Amino acid sequence: MSDASEAVQRPASETLLEQEYALPPEQRFNPLRWARREPAGALGVVLILIIGIMSGAAPLLNTTDPKSLESFTSDNLVGPSSDYYFGTDRQGRDVWSSVLYGGRISLKIGVVTVLVGTVGGTLLALIAGFVGGPVDFGLSRVADMLFAVPSLLLAMILDVVLVDKLPDLPALPAEELARVLAIAFFFMPGAFRIMRGSVLEQRSGQYVEAATLIGAGQFRIMLRHILPNITGLVIVLTTISLPAAILTEATLSFLLGSDAPSWGAELSGDSRQFFKNAPWLAIFPGAALAITVFGFNMFGDSIRDTLDPRLRGRI
Amino acid sequence: MRDRDNYWLRLQGRKTSRRGFLAGTGVAAAGSAAILAGCGDDDDDDDEAPAATAAATEAATEAPTEAPTQAAPAGPTRGGTYRSWKRTEDMGMDPAVFHTDNQEVVYQVYNHLLDFQVSKGTFSMDGAVGYEQVDESTLVWTMREGMQFHNGDPVTSEDVAFTIERPPGLLASLGATHVPASTYDYFDSIDPVDATHIQENWVGPRADALIHRSRQYFGIINKKLVLAQPDQTGQEHVRGMAAGPYILSERNAEGTHLVRNPDYYPHPNPDDGFVEDGPYIDEYDVRIVADNVTARSLLESGDLDAYGTVDALEAEGLEGNENVAVEGAPAGGWAVLGFDGGKWRDQRAREALRKAFNYQAFINSIHAGNARLQAPLTIINTRFQRLTQEDLAGYYNYDPEDARALWEAAKSDAASRGPDQEKYDSIYEYVDIHTIQGPAYLAISDFAATNLTEVLGTTFEVSSADIQTWVSAANDNTDDVKPWGLLQSGTGVGGGTDGAPDASYLSWFDPAQYGSVAFNFRHDSPHPEIAEGSAHVGEQMLAQTQELDHETRVQIITDLQRWILDRAWGIFTLPMAAESYLAVSSRLRDYGKDDWFNAYSGNNTPRREAAWLDQA
Incomplete structure (x- = not known):
């Protein structure tokens, strides 16, 4: 056959394959149908979007930057009103502004942390699960050791130790970067352990044997065959880890404080002695945190059901 | 499906x-x-909220003890345990070495020759029954008879003479002590004349000698036991070291516990603060509580007898609690940002900081709109303060444009200096405001960092530490620059004065005291302008302490204050609250609220044997 005829035939075979394996329209992903099937997940998405958009657009929403001199006013501990939707704190700063700006930090650190923790854990799991032997043994024992250390304590120590040693990145100042790494380190052993089990399961699959038989290298098998097959679990792990990461960030901010406004920091320090007389200081940052975590929990759970229906309903 | x-x-x-x-x-x-x-709160009263706050504050001031006084018995009753708190463990027990978080011991376990009532400007006799200023440089004490240490040893004139002459020796043996040298550097000799008289011979007149003698450094200590200690201090505090009204019965990570000294001496014809058969209270229990919020909860639940000073907003929050009494008292204390003289050598930089500070915003935000400007001598020391608020407003004026111009000019000159000067010029790139862990401290530092960063365009950031680490950082003289850029101290609400001007802010500028130790404004500064200025301040500080004529002394002090203000020298004084409140339990009586603000009367444990607890 001529080269030209091959060129004509290849698209035709691909078209046939596509036709054979194409999902029928009713099985393709349809957000509205997904929302009907998973209303709790859809509610989670809506909540996440609302919080995310409001935090992102904070400067446009009648706020004052909490890190500006302008934010300090003489309206100390004024309750919620049309001027101050969420009231003011001890220093006369607008709690509405603090909550929205605080959301930026909490969400940013939460998301970056989970990405770092999950991606790091997954990569290490791929290496350990596929290479096996001493590498697997070593990495698994390191993970076991880290599990043995109280994780919050470890994160606190790392945060304090790292903060003076890290550079300010364009979108991530040293303080936030230290917190990200501290929490990511906290999450990585868990992600590693879950993903390693999945890698081991996939490695014994027939498609891996087939790939090995036709001479595919280990690196290729890892990246082209195993990784795509565990991606669903990575996504599930990411979404269900996010609320925990956000809560951990809030915990660290509560315990260690934070230069930047964050929900956890707003619930600590000077504010606490006024909670009884000025409950809005606790309610609004706490509610923002609770709603965000609730949203991510619902979304993560629905994603898990969608990607792995066998787990549906299990605790 | x-x-x-x-x-x-x-x-x-x-x-x-x-x-x-x-x-x-x-x-x-x-x-x-x-x-x-x-x-x-609902929307309707938002405009009225500040007024409501003020009204509530007024109410808290005027009628705070209404509930408890209804049940108050006719007179003092004996007994009970006074419960107080402190943040951290003490650093040591020797009154002449440490004064951080050990004041319940310093003032209740030890006793002094006399006590000074700052609010009245009067002395109350304690270990002494009298004194005679024989001439300008001779003072003779008459001891109270029958005093004995907690182990039964009699307190002799030898012990008292040893107590007074000990600090200079400690300075030599320990290398450092918090006792300012100016407190004792005028001693020529201290001689026990007989069993009950001690004569102090000075090299020259000293105006505040009596006030100094009431301070913690001169807690009467057992000479025999001190000399038996390896380092010849009372840091370990073996029983018998002190002769005060209480005996230290427990000291551990949870706090200290004091019990009544059964052999405490009586005070016939007692002066203010003392009673003949005092003290009335049986025991002291001082707990270590890490944070204010927990301590405040303890007060509100009736588990604490003294919380300490609070500002107007906190006072409002405590209103109506039957376990708590909030009383208005003269606002005391200080709030400062101390310069590191190693780095803040350029007067333009110091002036830039003073002009960059938004005073009104600070007063509004930190002190709910009710505060006063502070002079280099605290304004609550009214006997020596001549500078008015109008005078001070001429120095403390917010001018961000001028501030930025001064800062840039100083920065430009710094950039032209060689790399060997880099450590002295780091403030133009980054300034660390170092403060003590605690909500009020952090609020002040946070404001300052935000304000100064915004106006001067250089990053100012806050770092905080517990009090002991903070003290170490303040006194760190391993290099000729400090590990911080600005040292924040005080909240402008609590604290106070002991009545002597050189210990009421002025000591912070003194190159023989904090000016050198904490702020690097020292005679041997690597920067000639700092060294020369320090020499001038040192001379004037000495001159005022030696001047016995009050008006002349006040003039020296006022001139010195203007000199300091003209040069933005040493430390930057922040506005302080115009009103302050004490939060105590509703059962605590006659605790001497006005003298609580004596900075050296003890944190939450003032020496007042007339205080009593309503057991009803």
């Missing part, structure tokens, strides 16, 4: 799922938050 994919059908057939659990708790949390939010 499609029906089984319906969420609601699945939900029906499901028991408790993880999602259900999460959803339930989430909804419950959000609902609770919404209900609690509804309990907050």
Whole structure:
């Protein structure tokens, strides 16, 4: 056959394959149908979007930057009103502004942390699960050791130790970067352990044997065959880890404080002695945190059901 | 099959799922938050809120003890345990070495020759029954008879003479002590004349000698036991070291416990603060409580007798609690940002900082709109203060443009200096404001960092530490620059004065005291302008302490204050609250609220044997 005829035939075979394996329209992903099937997940998405958009657009929403001199006013501990939707704190700063700006930090650190923790854990799991032997043994024992250390304590120590040693990145100042790494380190052993089990399961699959038989290298098998097959679990792990990461960030901010406004920091320090007389200081940052975590929990759970229906309903 | 994919059908057939659990708790949390939010202030009174705050504050000031006084018995009753708190463990027990978090011991376990009532400017006799200023440089004490240390050793004139002459020796043996050298550097000799008289011979006149003698450094100590210690201090505090009204019975990580000294000497014809058969209270229990919020909860629940000073907003929050009495008192204390003289050598930089500070915003935000400007001598020391608020407003004026211009000019000159000067010029790139861990300290530092960063365009950041680490950082003289850029101290609400001008802010500028130790404004500064200025301040400080004529002394002090203000020298004094309050238990009586503000009367443990607890 001529080269030209091959060129004509290849698209035709691909078209046939596509036709054979194409999902029928009713099985393709349809957000509205997904929302009907998973209303709790859809509610989670809506909540996440609302919080995310409001935090992102904070400067446009009648706020004052909490890190500006302008934010300090003489309206100390004024309750919620049309001027101050969420009231003011001890220093006369607008709690509405603090909550929205605080959301930026909490969400940013939460998301970056989970990405770092999950991606790091997954990569290490791929290496350990596929290479096996001493590498697997070593990495698994390191993970076991880290599990043995109280994780919050470890994160606190790392945060304090790292903060003076890290550079300010364009979108991530040293303080936030230290917190990200501290929490990511906290999450990585868990992600590693879950993903390693999945890698081991996939490695014994027939498609891996087939790939090995036709001479595919280990690196290729890892990246082209195993990784795509565990991606669903990575996504599930990411979404269900996010609320925990956000809560951990809030915990660290509560315990260690934070230069930047964050929900956890707003619930600590000077504010606490006024909670009884000025409950809005606790309610609004706490509610923002609770709603965000609730949203991510619902979304993560629905994603898990969608990607792995066998787990549906299990605790 | 499609029906089984319906969420609601699945939900029906499901028991408790993880999602259900999460959803339930989430909804419950959000609902609770919404209900609690509804309990907050409504929209209608937002304009009236500051006025309401002020009114409530006034109410707290005027009638704070209404509830407890209804049940108050006719007179003092004996007994009970006074419960107080402190943040951290003490650094040591020797009154001539440490004064951080050990003041219940310093003032209740040790005794002094006399006590100074700052609010009245009078002395109350304690270990002494009198004194005679024989001439300008000779002072003779008459001891109270019958005093004995807690181990039964009699207190002799030898012990008292040893107590007074000991600090210079400690300075030599320990290398450093918090006792300012100016407190004792005028001693020529201290001689026990006979069993009950001690004569102090000075090299020259000293105006505040008596006030100094009431301070913690001169707690009467057992000479025999001190000399038996390896380092010849009372840091370990063996029983018998002191002769005060209480005996230290417990000292551990949870706090200290003091019990009444059964052999304490009587005070016939007692002066203010003492009673003949005092003290009335049986025991002291001082707990270590890490943070204010917990301590405040203890006070509110009736588990603490003294919380300490609070500002107007905190006072309002405590209003109406039957366990708590809030009383207005003269505002005391200080709030400062101390310069590191190693780095802040350029007067333009110091002036830039002073002009960059938005005083009104600070007063509004930190002191709820009610504060006063502070002079280099605290304004609560009224006997020596001649500078008015108008005078001070001429120095403390917010001018961000001028501030930026001065800062840039100083920065430009710094850039032209060689790399060997880099450590002295780091403030133009980054300034660390180092403060003590605690909400009020952090609020002040946070404001300052935000304000100065915004106006000067250089990053100012806050770092904080516990009090002991903070003290170490303040006194760190391993290099000729400090590990911090600005040292924040005080809240402008609590604290106070001991009545002597050189210990009421002025000591902070003194190159023989904090000016050198804490702030690097020293005679041997590597910067000639700092060294020369320090020499001038040192001369004037000495001159005022040696001047016995009050008006002349005040003139020296006023001139010195203007000199300091003209040069933005040493430390930057922040506005302080115009009003302050004491939060104590509703059962505490006659605790001497005005003299609580004596900076050296003890944190939450003032020496007042007339204080009593209403057991009813």
